[in-house]
Amino acid sequence: MEHTRTIRRIAWALLLAVVALTALYHLRWLPVARGDLDPALFSRGIATPLLLWLNGYLATFFNFQYLGVMGALCLVPLIAGIFIWKRLEPWQRGGLAFVWLAVAVIGVFGGFNYRYALTLQPLFTVAGFALAWRIFEGRERSGYIAAMATVCFFSTVLAMEHRQRTWHAEPTFSSPDTKPGTLKERLDQGPQDLDGMLKANGVAPTDTVLVNNLPIWYYVTQRPGVYYWCGSDQLFLADGKPFLFRGRDEEQVDHYLVDSLHCRYIFSTEEYNGYQRAFQDFLDRRTDLLYTDAHGHTLHRVKDTFNR
Amino acid sequence: MSGAALFVLLLVVTNGLFGATVAAAFLRFNDRLGLPAWPLVLAGLGLGPFGVSLVLYYALALWHGIPNAVLLALPLLGFAGLAWSAGKGWGQLAVLMKRIPPLLGDRSMWFFFLGSAFIACITFVFLANKPLIDHDVLEYAIQGGIFLRDHAITYQKHHFDATSGFYYVGLHGFAFPLLFTWEGLVGGMFELRSDLWVRSITMWYGWLLIAFVWSLLRRWDRWMAVAGGIALTVPIGFLFLITVYHLDSFRIFFFTVAFAAFIALLQRPSRERLVLFALLCGAQTFIHSIGAILGGLLLALALVLLSVPTHTRARWGALAAGIMLLMGGVHYVADVFLGTGWIFQDLIWF
Structure with missing residues (x-):
């Protein structure tokens, strides 16, 4: 009886601890402005060593920003399960062992991406409430569940x-719920009338365009493209993924684009352009900006030198 | 026919009829499975669109150049055969359906019905206002279109399309891209190009996931289902899960039902429960690489922890592995040995 009462007290203490933790997380630990932090790490919520653990390796439990608190509530029972392993039923052992293995896999392979960490949330929800049902009785049970x-x-x-x-403090923060405009304008951030824009800027239907990580090119146009991602500086070609800038100076890149890839135009976005300094510099120095739309899509043309 | 009419047709046939067929087939065997009916029905409903993907996968992988009419007929014939074999399962499904209207008298269920109506509204708003613009889902959409254009699924080191210059960087099973193939195929019959139905898949599986969790928690207590439904759905990540077009709700739904089947198998081991577990675990394998890794772990743990004699364990292990391979796991074997090498290469994070 005393043992049961202790477990109930621990459960209430756990709930209070999670309240404190999520408050600390949102009010103290999670930055609202990028400041000197790395932009990519900031956008993923792992820009400090503490956040790398909370939103990265242990995101299934502690990514309160996207996943809520059910993971954190299940953590103590999951740890306790290890200590009472021999007293568990086979199905409980199976569930426990699997969850720990899954947490390790998700933490190692992609915990920083909340989408992966979300995988276990339905499971934690059922397990967390089922456990509460088992621990408590009567009115206290209803109270705890509520x-x-x-x-x-x-x-x-x-x-x-x-x-x-974050919206107020960070000028680069962008999300449909904070953007101006109608609902349709906020939800549809894709390029509008891409074919019309290309035609208006003199791009012939047969001109090959360097497409910087914008698959919408291939979805809405029937035009040829060379797929590229400046973030990793890789071209995606028939025989592999060679680098574009690594091992080449700007002039060599210019020649390679025009003479080997037969590619004079570059379709990208202002945001993507900043992912690699060399790419941004090339755009600034070696191309003319033909077009920018309201959503930041850009079309550049490699400068015509010596009538090549 | 308009895009909206095509959407309704695919919703009724693929999600409704095909899903109900699998649900009825499951119910037919439920005297031996001994599982709660509603979660089983929801798992079956989920397998409707997935089953179409699977049929298209084998058809396109094994018969290059397959005519559109045959490609269209194969899922229809497959599900018609399953519908015929479901037998008494249809009666059981009808009984369950008749239990829905009286649930309106249960105030705890109002939350579920209101929540479902809310998701339907969100779906309508998003389908009307948000086209496919996000990176990953466009990759899947384009690859699904290429499958349909080429009438073939092939394995090669680089998924490069010489016609457009598109390079498919995805490494996961083809279950999701093949849903685009399906909508393209059916739309093509009416000379329509639409992606309304595939976009709604995000919300459909999000709703199925909520319903599945709800149906499990309701077995303990109806108001605990309400509390659990709130806990599951209020985080921002879940809101994105059901509004951002992606494969995650598809993937997480099958992961969750596979895990539930895993627990049910360990609670009361039987050959029927093993088959169900392998079917569902195989499904989540074919959707995403993380499902393939977690599915392998689930199978390994099940085999270690099953309280059955050693020779039974070996036979069941072979049976489950075979089913999981057939349900789409074979994709990864082919991709490792004939294709990109799967995750055994330098991965690029986008």
Whole structure:
């Protein structure tokens, strides 16, 4: 009886601890402005050593920003399960062992991406509530279950409030819920009338265009493209993924694009252009900007030198 | 026919009829499975669109140049055969359907119905206002279109399309791109190009996932299902899961049902439960590489922890592995040995 009462106290303490943790996370640890932090790491929420653990390796439990608190609530029972392994039923052992293995796989391969960490959330939700049902009885059970849902809601309110603060503090923050314009304009950030824009800028239907990581090119046009991602400086060609800038100076890149790839135009976005200094410099010095749309899509043309 | 009419046709046939067929087939065997009916029905509903992908995969991989009419007929014939074999499962499904209207009298279910209506509204708003613009989903869409144009699925070191210069960087099973193939195929019959139905897949599996979790929690208590539904759906990540066109709701739904089948198998081992587990685990394998890795772990753990004699364990292991391969796991074997090398190469993160 005393043992059961202790477990219930621990469960309440755990819930309070999670409330404190999610508050600290959103109000203290998660930055609202990029400052000196690395842009890519900031956008992924792993720009500090603490956040690398919370939103990276242990994101399945602690990425409160996107996943809520169910993972954190399940962490202590999952640890306790290891210590009472011999007393568990085979299905409980299976579930426990699998969750720990899955946490390791997700943490190693892509915990920084909340989409992967989200994988275990339905499982944590069922397990967390089932456990609460087992631990508590009567009115206290109803109270605890209601409190769990309330804490989940509270954590989301903190996350929304954090988004608002980020929006006000960080000029580069961009999201459909904070952009101006009609709903359609906010949700449709793709290039409008791509074919019309290309035609208006003198790009013939047979002209090959260097496409910087914008697959929409291939979805809405029937025009030839050379697929490229400046973030990794790789071209995606029939026989492999060679680098474009590595091992070449700007003039060599210019020659390679025009003479080997037969590519005089570059379709990209202002945001992507900044992912690699050499690419941005090449655009600035060796191309003319033909077009920019409201969503930041850009069309550049390699400068015509010596009538090549 | 308009894009909206095509959407309704595909929704009714693929999600509704095909899904109900698998659900009825599962229910037919439920006297031996001994599982709660609603979660089983929801798993079956999920397998409707997935089953189409699987049929298209084998058809396109094994018969290069397959005519459109044959490609269209194969899923229809396959599901018609399954519908015929479901037998008494249809009666059980009808009984379950008749239990839905009385649930309106249960106030805890109002949250579920209101939530479902809300998701339907969100779906309508997003389908009307948000086209396919995001990177990953466009990759899948283009590759699905290439499968249809070429009438073939081939394995090669580089998924390069010489016609357009497109290079498919995805490494996952083809279940999701093949949904685009399906909509393109059916739309092509009416000379229509639309992606409305595939875009709605994100919301469809998001809703199925909520319903599945709800149906499990309701077995303990109806109000706990309400609390659990809130806990699952309020995080921002879940909102994105059901609104950003992607394969994640498709993937996580099958991961969740596969895990539930894994627990059910360990609770009461039987050959029928093993087959169900392997079917669902194989499905999540064919959708995403992370599903392939986690699916392998689930199978290995099941075999280690099953309380059955050693020779049974060996036979069941071979059976489950075979089913998982047939459900799409074979893609990864082919990709490792004949194609890109899967994850055994230098990965590029976009």
